Amino acid sequence: MTSGLWITLEGGDGSGKTTQAALLEQWLREQGRRVVRTREPGGTDVGVLIRDIVLHHRGDIAPRAEALLYAADRAHHVATLVRPAIERGDVVLQDRYLDSSVAYQGAGRVLDGGEIRDLSLWAAEGALPDLTVLLDVDPATARGRLDAADKPFDRLEAEKGAFHERVRAAFLALAEADPDRFLVVDATRAIDEIAAEIRSRVAPHLS
Ligand code: TYD
Helix, strand or coil: CCCCEEEEEEECCCCCHHHHHHHHHHHHHHCCCCEEEEECCCCCHHHHHHHHHHHHCCCCCCHHHHHHHHHHHHHHHHHHHHHHHHHHCCEEEEECCHHHHHHHHHHHCCCCHHHHHHHHHHHCCCCCCCEEEEEECCHHHHHHHHHHHCCCCCCCCCCCHHHHHHHHHHHHHHHHHCCCCEEEEECCCCHHHHHHHHHHHHHHHHC
């Protein structure tokens, strides 16, 4: 039986994750793999409800409550969708995972990054992806893309530049600490070039 594979995409808002996930999904299907595309928050029915709170609630959410909401989404998602898919031998291609919590709730919201990571690992019973693609872009460029897309900002996107600078630095530090799991891609390059770089890192995992 083909063994399952778990790939997560990380990066700041406006880094191009959705575009790259779509291209990678298409290529994986061409390689004959079954792909489950999913995301956090909001990869399950329960997760959709949690996503609505964390992204669209008007007014403050206490930082620890926000961290727990993301962790609750994660616990349900990993238990009911991600693990079963990997056990079936599928490729799970996922927008955001615990690195987002460490970067946004840790560095961004100034909770302790180590505690946030431990909370997520508890929620997900220690599950970590085989590969994490970090699409790295400076927040000013990303903000320009979000402005051009002309969609209303969610709670996190609406945060100030300094918040997004801290998030970026936290992602890069996570990648540096775990080069076996991470691929860091310069997300200002051409879409096709980025896609090719990602494919060449994924390919060895398929054989
Ligand atoms: P995303 O789905 O990438 O937003 P969009 O649909 O606009 O592309 O991410 C939603 C937001 O949630 C994003 O600003 C980052 C934030 N987030 C956290 O703060 N912590 C987390 O653990 C996760 C998974 C996301």
